[in-house]
Amino acid sequence: MKIYSQKSEETFYKELQKGKIRVVKTRHGWTAHHKVYTPKDGKVIRSILDEHGTNNDAAKEMEKLFGSKKAFDYPKPEKLLMTLIDLVTDKGDWVLDSFAGSGTTGAVAHKMGRRWIMIELGEHCHTHIIPRMKKVIDGTDQGGISKSVGWKSGGGFRYYRLAPSLLEKDRFGNWVISKEYNAEMLSEAMCKLHGFTYDPDETVFWKHGKSTETDFIFTTTQLVTRELVDQIQSQMNEDETLLICCKAYNINPQDYPQITFAKIPQSVLKRCEFGRDDYSLNVSNMPQKEVVEQMELFGEEENQ
Ligand SMILES: C[S@@+](CC[C@H](N)C(=O)[O-])C[C@H]1O[C@@H](n2cnc3c(N)ncnc32)[C@H](O)[C@@H]1O
Numbered sequence: 001m002k003i004y005s006q007k008s009e010e011t012f013y014k015e016l017q018k019g020k021i022r023v024v025k026t027r028h029g030w031t032a033h034h035k036v037y038t039p040k041d042g043k044v045i046r047s048i049l050d051e052h053g054t055n056n057d058a059a060k061e062m063e064k065l066f067g068s069k070k071a072f073d074y075p076k077p078e079k080l081l082m083t084l085i086d087l088v089t090d091k092g093d094w095v096l097d098s099f100a101g102s103g104t105t106g107a108v109a110h111k112m113g114r115r116w117i118m119i120e121l122g123e124h125c126h127t128h129i130i131p132r133m134k135k136v137i138d139g140t141d142q143g144g145i146s147k148s149v150g151w152k153s154g155g156g157f158r159y160y161r162l163a164p165s166l167l168e169k170d171r172f173g174n175w176v177i178s179k180e181y182n183a184e185m186l187s188e189a190m191c192k193l194h195g196f197t198y199d200p201d202e203t204v205f206w207k208h209g210k211s212t213e214t215d216f217i218f219t220t221t222q223l224v225t226r227e228l229v230d231q232i233q234s235q236m237n238e239d240e241t242l243l244i245c246c247k248a249y250n251i252n253p254q255d256y257p258q259i260t261f262a263k264i265p266q267s268v269l270k271r272c273e274f275g276r277d278d279y280s281l282n283v284s285n286m287p288q289k290e291v292v293e294q295m296e297l298f299g300e301e302e303n304q
Contacts, residue, residue, distance in 0.1 A: 005032045053077025062102065064143040065132055072102035072128060078144030081108040089114055103129035107136050107144065111151040133157055163189070167268055175265040177221065177247070186264075187219040190245045193268060206232050206242065217243045219264075224249035229256055 003023060005012050012032070015021040020035050057077040059069040066072070081104050085095055091113040097105035100118035106129065109116040120129055135141035139153025164180045166189050177186060191198040191209040196217040201207035206218035218232070224246045233256060236242065242259045245267060253261045 003030050003032055007032075049080060049083070052083045053079030058104075061104075061144050065135065065141065066102075066128065072124070075102050076104050078104060078108050078111075079148075081105055082112065082145045082149070085109055085112055085114060100124070100129055103132045106157075107132055107141070110136050110155055111145055111149050130159065167265055175269060177264055183219075183221070186221070190219045190264070190267075191217055194243060194245070194262075196243075204235065206235075206244075214240045215242075216240065217245065219245040221247050221264075223247070224251065224261065226251045229259065233259065 003012075007015070012021065015034075016023070021032050023030055024033050025031075054077060055074075057079065058075040061078060062071040062075050063069045085105075085108060089095060089109075093114050095105060095109040095114045095116045096119075097116070098119040100106060100120040101124060103118060103120075103124075106116045106118040110133065118129060132141070136151075137153060137155050137157075139151070142151075145151070163185065164178055166178055166181060166186070167175045168178045170176045181189070187200070187208045188198045190196075194211075194217060196209035196211045196215075198209045199207075200209070207216045208219055209217045211217070214237070222228070224244060229244070229249075229251055232242065232244075236258060240258065243262060244259060245262050245264050247264055249261050249263075251261075253259070
């Protein structure tokens, strides 16, 4: 008979003789049951987090915030989050909840003077988290830990919606630019990836963004030819530098010392982990309407 126990064999047999252990047959084989004595003036502790709010408290908090105890499955009480956040952070620290749910972590972090980031895939973002954080900020949320931390009101937050993945695989398994990106979105994404501020110049077509007053970025899905680069170079001042992000080029980069060339799929792949639908670049101000011509342009295969 094989018995699994954390105790040594010697201790196990001693305790078995003294009646402190009994061996029971379960569905999973033989198991050792250990006697636990109830303290004279106390109770057996079922959880070390007994004093930090219960599921019932959490349900009541949900009801107060959203009008129903069942507004969210398995919510955590604010008090529990307060204990955990208090254990590992100080005022002003960052708290991340990448599975934000009903937003308890962010609400508690906010009331405790921490900065926070919440990520949520589901609609809870709009139905729970944003309304909840607004109530925290304007002070109408006086439930949960509000009273115990003396929460009044204040602060704010920014909300970003992640754009689709910039790259996708074509039917041959090559990385290509996603058809969901139009030219503006692509240009803005490349600025973010390469550390430039997206700031398209109204008169100079190749100035899409800048990192300094003299360092620019230009993104195009066209094949970059000598003709195009000569034209750009003729417009550049001597102290200016430029990064051209493109799908392909057929020039010799060494002929243009002021200009650096980066092929988009490769330059993106070096910076990001792709291939998962839930991971992407953040591009603000996404245009609402589709630009059919540009989408067709992105449909070409890689030719470099
Ligand atoms: C159990 S809930 C989180 C509970 C929450 N932290 C709290 O304290 O109440 C898990 C949440 O993660 C979200 N989720 C699941 N996969 C995700 C992903 N890949 N990215 C972002 N959120 C995700 C679900 O929509 C769900 O709302």
